[in-house]
């Protein structure tokens with residue numbers, strides 16, 4: 073399971089809760105953030121046998137950066153390849169979302185809510201595209217506390 077979404081949506085807490093509940097290993101993608109070959113690094117992680125919960129994913133390596141810095145650390149073809157790797161491993165991408173704060177009135181020059189809304193929209197478009205290549209679920213954190221998934225028997 074790969075959990076990802078715009079910053080401050082509760083992804084890390086959700087990932088921790090899932091890992092604890094299911095007893096699966098948890099990897100925080102920020103720990104591989106400075107790896108020189110990010111694509112191979114994710115591939116190795118995703119082809120590892122056994123269950124894995126990834127807090128943050130390759131989606132965050134190509135969605136927000138072009139908006140914030142004008143460049144990104146992965147290209148689309150690499151992201152699509154990684155989505156295929158997730159599908160072959162019977163994995164799932166979980167898009168973690170929450171209600172965005174409203175734009176204040178008057179709208180300031182450096183408007184944080186509007187920047188967040190643009191990033192959230194970019195994530196939504198990216199997950200839409202990736203859903204053609206692997207299973208994608210949406211977890212909406214705005215609807216109360218996270219309900220743990222039922223334990224799989226067997």
Ligand SMILES: [Zn+2]
Nearest residue numbers: 175179183186
């Ligand atoms: Zn605004």
